[in-house]
Amino acid sequence: MSLLTVQLVPASKLPARRTHWVSIFSTVTDRLVHKYGVPSLGNLRDPVQEIFYIMLSARTTDNQYRKTYRALRAKYPSLTDLAMASAEEILSCIRDGGLGKKRAAQLRGIAAALLAKFGNDPSRHLKNLSAREAFELLNGLPGMGPKSALCVMMYSLNHDTFPVDTNVQRVASRLGALSPRLKHWQAQQRLPALVPEGRSKELHIGLVVHGRTVCLPLKPRCDRCILADLCKYGKRRTAKARSK
Numbered sequence: 001m002s003l004l005t006v007q008l009v010p011a012s013k014l015p016a017r018r019t020h021w022v023s024i025f026s027t028v029t030d031r032l033v034h035k036y037g038v039p040s041l042g043n044l045r046d047p048v049q050e051i052f053y054i055m056l057s058a059r060t061t062d063n064q065y066r067k068t069y070r071a072l073r074a075k076y077p078s079l080t081d082l083a084m085a086s087a088e089e090i091l092s093c094i095r096d097g098g099l100g101k102k103r104a105a106q107l108r109g110i111a112a113a114l115l116a117k118f119g120n121d122p123s124r125h126l127k128n129l130s131a132r133e134a135f136e137l138l139n140g141l142p143g144m145g146p147k148s149a150l151c152v153m154m155y156s157l158n159h160d161t162f163p164v165d166t167n168v169q170r171v172a173s174r175l176g177a178l179s180p181r182l183k184h185w186q187a188q189q190r191l192p193a194l195v196p197e198g199r200s201k202e203l204h205i206g207l208v209v210h211g212r213t214v215c216l217p218l219k220p221r222c223d224r225c226i227l228a229d230l231c232k233y234g235k236r237r238t239a240k241a242r243s244k
Helices: 003-008 018-036 047-056 062-075 079-084 087-097 101-118 122-127 131-139 146-156 166-175 184-194 200-213 232-243
Strands: none
Touching: 003 131, 003 146, 003 184, 018 184, 018 200, 047 062, 047 101, 047 122, 047 146, 062 087, 079 101, 087 101, 101 122, 131 146, 146 184, 146 200, 166 184, 166 200, 166 232
16 A cells, blocks of 8 residues: 555545455556556646646646646746735736635745745755655645645655545546545545555556546546446446446
8 A cells, every 4th residue: 555645644444455456456557557658747846846736736627727837937936926926916827727816825825834934945945854744844835735745745755645636536436446425535545545555656647647538527438448347337337338
């Protein structure tokens, strides 16, 4: 399992049939890597910039949040620039991404918090923190939760953490590993216990890409799914189609 993630975001108890699902997700990871590789998804090696990239990605499309991130960086090239701006000024830069004044204030608050904590080179300091220290700091920034903190740790700080976003949760639920009734925070607590150790990034990225291209929210393309033989939802849907 993704032991580090389980330690950072513990569940009240480990999921049932954990060994079985670790084996299944090992196969899932192999197939996803073979199909998609391990693309970057545009994520950034600099942890400070990744924080803002992740913050802007919430509840919007891939192309839209990349565009919004570029606009924010162009208008506010330094943390000081961003911390000194008003929420209204930041909002004018991110509004097209579907984000509001609350998110603008959070972005400004993050910039101010990082400057106050680390001065002008927060990226260097973040890279020197332990996993626990990094998680607690990131999770405590305005507007950031466990999933966002784990994303920054995985993409920019090279930790074997497993964030659970909406695509990851949807595919895992359809496979049968999670109840579809779970809230997001519950999925974030439970799913990492089923992830093969050392393969968090491969599996996370693969599930994100698969969720965006095949296992769609409303019209999943089960006929072209490389996980169809493993998928509880897909088998049920295919059987129903055949019975008509």
